[in-house]
Amino acid sequence: MTPGRDDLAYLSAARLAVLVKERQVSPVELVRIYLERIDRFDSRLRAYITVLPEAALEAARKAEAAVMRGESLGPLHGVPYAVKDQFATAGVRTTLGSRILEHHVPVEDATVVARLNEAGGVLLGKLNLTEFALGGTQRFPFGQPRNPWNVDHDPGGSSSGSGIAVAAALCAASLGEDTGGSVRTPASWCGVVGLRPTWGRVSRHGSFPLSWSMDTAGPLTRTVEDAALILQVVAGHDPRDPLTSRRPSPECSSTLGRGVGGLRIGVIRELTLGEETHTEVRAAVTAAAGRLQGLGATVDEISVPLVPLAGAVFMALADSDGAGLHQPWLRARPMDYDQGTRRRLLTASLIPTATYQQAARARALIRAQLRAALVPYDLLLCPTAHQAAPPITTGRAAITTRQDVAGRFFTRRSYVAPASLAGIPAIAIPCGFTRDGLPISLQLLGRPFDEATLLRAAYAYEHDTEWSRRRPAL
Amino acid sequence: MKELTTDQVSAMAGALGLPVTPDDLVEVTHRLNALLEALAPLATLPLDTVEPVPALPDEPPTS
Numbered sequence: 218m219t220p221g222r223d224d225l226a227y228l229s230a231a232r233l234a235v236l237v238k239e240r241q242v243s244p245v246e247l248v249r250i251y252l253e254r255i256d257r258f259d260s261r262l263r264a265y266i267t268v269l270p271e272a273a274l275e276a277a278r279k280a281e282a283a284v285m286r287g288e289s290l291g292p293l294h295g296v297p298y299a300v301k302d303q304f305a306t307a308g309v310r311t312t313l314g315s316r317i318l319e320h321h322v323p324v325e326d327a328t329v330v331a332r333l334n335e336a337g338g339v340l341l342g343k344l345n346l347t348e349f350a351l352g353g354t355q356r357f358p359f360g361q362p363r364n365p366w367n368v369d370h371d372p373g374g375s376s377s378g379s380g381i382a383v384a385a386a387l388c389a390a391s392l393g394e395d396t397g398g399s400v401r402t403p404a405s406w407c408g409v410v411g412l413r414p415t416w417g418r419v420s421r422h423g424s425f426p427l428s429w430s431m432d433t434a435g436p437l438t439r440t441v442e443d444a445a446l447i448l449q450v451v452a453g454h455d456p457r458d459p460l461t462s463r464r465p466s467p468e469c470s471s472t473l474g475r476g477v478g479g480l481r482i483g484v485i486r487e488l489t490l491g492e493e494t495h496t497e498v499r500a501a502v503t504a505a506a507g508r509l510q511g512l513g514a515t516v517d518e519i520s521v522p523l524v525p526l527a528g529a530v531f532m533a534l535a536d537s538d539g540a541g542l543h544q545p546w547l548r549a550r551p552m553d554y555d556q557g558t559r560r561r562l563l564t565a566s567l568i569p570t571a572t573y574q575q576a577a578r579a580r581a582l583i584r585a586q587l588r589a590a591l592v593p594y595d596l597l598l599c600p601t602a603h604q605a606a607p608p609i610t611t612g613r614a615a616i617t618t619r620q621d622v623a624g625r626f627f628t629r630r631s632y633v634a635p636a637s638l639a640g641i642p643a644i645a646i647p648c649g650f651t652r653d654g655l656p657i658s659l660q661l662l663g664r665p666f667d668e669a670t671l672l673r674a675a676y677a678y679e680h681d682t683e684w685s686r687r688r689p690a691l
Numbered sequence: 692m693k694e695l696t697t698d699q700v701s702a703m704a705g706a707l708g709l710p711v712t713p714d715d716l717v718e719v720t721h722r723l724n725a726l727l728e729a730l731a732p733l734a735t736l737p738l739d740t741v742e743p744v745p746a747l748p749d750e751p752p753t754s
Contacts, residue, residue, distance in 0.1 A: 430745035523736075529729035551710050560715055564722040567703050575733045577743030582736060616718045622725035640745070 222250050226386040229440040230296045233389050237295035244277040244295030251297050255387050258691050263360035264381035266302045268342040276339045294337030299388040301376045302343035303350050304330050305423035313425050314346040316358050317553045327423025329434045329451045336450040341388050344378030348558040350427050355557040355613055365689035366655050370606040373403035379437045380407035390438045396427045397531045398633025400435040401645040406606035408647045408656030411437045412444040415666050416640035417462040420455030428535035431637045441676040445469035469669045473676040478513030481594045486520050488599035493628050495604040501649030501657040502600045512677055521590055523583045528630030533576035536565035584639040591664050601645040601658035642668045646675045647684035694724050
């Protein structure tokens with residue numbers, strides 16, 4: 218039976234690539250389907266800052282012609298995708314979600330965008346984000362992004378639009394950027410898969426920076442298979458980013474089906490069972506660990522004592538790096554920033570150097586603890602976020618005490634910052650829903666450059682459960 | 692660390708040439724005090740046993 222238009226929109230990128238290759242689906246038709254959905258839903262969801270209908274249709278027509286000529290096709294041939302508006306796109310404005318760069322038009326593509334296009338992907342548009350990928354934006358210049366599962370709730374950030382667009386099938390797959398959870402948090406709250414690759418695995422060239430030693434591009438997708446597919450396309454050394462690894466792009470797709478038999482998984486007690494973790498999240502993640510055990514993995518509870526400090530350590534380091542980058546605009550155009558961004562950057566500008574140095578050393582200790590845990594264990598497991606998506610109004614409330622700051626910024630980041638500080642890969646995958654119908658997410662952390670094991674375990678869990686098959690009622 | 696006052700934060704920002712509105716100042720003070728408080732436990736860690744080196748791209752896997 219031929220799938221309906223909405224069913225086509227929700228197919229995985231990998232499946233769509235096969236249908237295009239077999240001439241069962243036209244790339245032009247696919248682009249039209251997603252453009253129609255963007256027209257129907259995005260005035261409310263605000264996933265996109267810029268939509269590229271003419272360019273996408275033109276690229277799709279070329280993709281279709283290539284199919285009809287029987288040419289050799291890339292792995293994403295004819296598949297419509299979108300990217301966070303943090304990645305440079307030649308001739309297409311790249312705003313960083315800020316009025317400051319409202320009219321900024323790069324002259325070349327970011328390496329990751331060029332690689333997605335070379336693989337045959339069709340760029341649909343640029344996706345909304347918290348201003349300058351920082352988080353804490355109070356008023357979004359290009360519209361308030363909303364969670365497809367409940368539009369009164371936060372979709373997560375900073376790659377907000379990347380999570381929304383995938384969850385609502387406004388594209389087949391998206392690319393985000395994760396410095397301190399900016400791929401994994403929106404993946405968690407929007408109920409999709411989000412992969413943060415090993416730092417150095419993916420080129421940062423053409424991605425507006427926040428913190429040089431943690432910035433990492435990564436896919437947000439509806440399936441683990443798609444995350445593996447996108448990773449393989451964007452990964453690999455780039456001479457324009459001297460800090461990218463010279464290791465070849467990982468071959469992850471072929472090992473996805475190997476299961477978790479024999480794998481050793483350590484459940485991080487401080488993050489999974491800690492008092493900050495909401496009850497429903499704890500129950501869902503604990504059940505997921507049990508499910509992996511049932512599939513053949515050895516699962517133990519372990520302690521990584523310093524991870525609760527990771528959120529504050531991350532903010533001391535990454536925010537300081539960001540403040541350094543923003544000094545000229547912070548002095549010359551302070552009122553062009555959103556209030557939340559400006560106050561975060563001003564605060565970071567005043568962090569004492571000695572405190573920064575202490576945080577940098579604490580980072581090394583946290584990293585050492587995680588790396589030590591990853592000697593006896595192949596993977597570590599914990600929630601991606603301590604709670605499901607909070608109401609949008611929570612993030613807009615005034616900060617009137619120090620406790621407001623800790624609750625809003627440090628706690629949540631302590632769940633995602635450990636992988637960022639350690640430079641190790643991590644993946645967020647749906648593992649349940651709250652009683653209110655909001656997604657809950659499981660996080661797996663792996664050894665450096667071992668995304669294959671991470672994806673293999675995520676794939677086994679995904680295929681043993683039905684969470685990823687649910688769709689939001691739009 | 693002693694809690695910073697808005698006057699002290701204003702002076703620090705002024706010394707750096709950073710413009711801070713009165714409304715910004717109150718929140719920036721809360722934010723800075725909260726961060727310094729959250730990082731206070733670092734003083735109890737053996738920080739002198741490690742060097743502040745971030746992750747390197749080509750380090751070998753742990754096994």
